Amino acid sequence: AKDSLKGRLVFTGVVGEEGSASIGTHEVLQNGPIPDCVIVCEPTNLDIAISQKGSATFNVSFKGLAAHSSQPEMGRNAIQLAADFISLHYRSFYKNFSHFRDPLLGMVSLVPVSIQGGGRNDTIPDSCSVKLNCRYPGKIKLKDIENYLINIAKNVCEKYDHCHFEVCQLTRELDWKLSEKVSFNALPFAISKNSLIVKILEKCIIEVTSRKPENIGVSYWSDAGIFGGLAKVPTVIFGPGQIEVAHGPKEYIELTQITTAAKILSSVVLRICGLKKIIA
Structure with a gap:
């Protein structure tokens, strides 16, 4: 006889979580069964993340008046308008x-991440746009x-x-089997600390490490926003490593944390799926 899981375990290694509207996870949910629960493996230092900020990007574009750069008073410099906007925003x-202020996630943030305008040395620029990224707890309304x-x-x-100016939220339309269309933005999610998962x-975690983990919130975004925020599947974030060193020049995860996470x-x-005996 040999052991087999009673339930169905699905491991997904997906593409596109950063910068491509999570097309990998959308594809999984489009073509596979909706799971009963999900663990998204991201760096939590072996604590349990039960909430996550959403991420949305806004574009603010300014239209000024072009002029020769030797006669700046004849134009309206759109880069200056954008600079005034950023200064007033801060x-x-x-x-x-x-x-x-969310008890786990703290405040909403809204930071400029890119600015584009001008290009010619002899011309006062008549257009400039600023992109701002917003990281927000679930109770904040993007409107x-x-x-x-x-x-x-x-x-x-x-x-x-x-x-003149124009403000818009940057979204991407995706087909989604739970509804006709969704305007994708990186949704926040939260789950009760008393939920089964x-x-x-x-x-x-206590059995493996003899340590009671903390329930934390994370300000970074992950596909937990798709599973927990959009598909409404019970979801947690858990994994080895620390977000403080992620995406940096010395990014690393301690090997002992990796092996501990694997055991957990x-x-x-085994607790969720259970085992059954199969007669060979």
């Missing part, structure tokens, strides 16, 4: 959103972020003539 954002950006841009343009994982995950699988 002076205003905390005052507008500091009232909300409030968009309205805030509109008000900041409006305050800038009210000071000048020949100043959290309690099972906690018990297995094996124990979780």
Whole structure:
């Protein structure tokens, strides 16, 4: 006789989680069965992440007036408009959103990540755009972020003539079998600390490490936002390593944490799926 799992275990190694709208996980959920629960393996230092910030990107574009660079007073420099916008944003954002602080995830953040405008040495640029990335807890409404950006841009343009702006959230339309279409943004997720998957994982961590793990929130984004936020599947984030060294010049994970995580995950699988005997 040999042992076999009673339940079905699916391991997925997917592409596109960073920068490609999580096309790998979307493909898994489109063509496979919806799972009963999910563990997304990301660096949590062997603690249990039960909540995660969402991620959304906004574009704010300014339209000024072109002129010869030797006659700057004849134009309206769109790069200057964007610079004024960024400066006013940094002076205003905390005052507008500091009232909300999630106990695990902290405050919402909204930071400029790119700016594009101009190009010719002899021309005052008449267009410039700023992209801002927002990391937000689930109770924050993205419409409030968009309205805030509109008000900041409006305050800038009210000071000048020949100043126009547009604010939009950058999304990607995806086919999704749970609905006709979804506008993809990286959704937040949260799960109760008393949910079954959290309690099972906690018990297995204690058995393997003799340490009670913390329930934490993470500000980075992962495919837990797809499983837990969009598909509404009970989901946790768990894994070896620390986010503080991820994507850096000295990124690493301790080997002892990798082997410990493997033992914990094996124990979780056995508890959830169980074993059955198969007669050869």
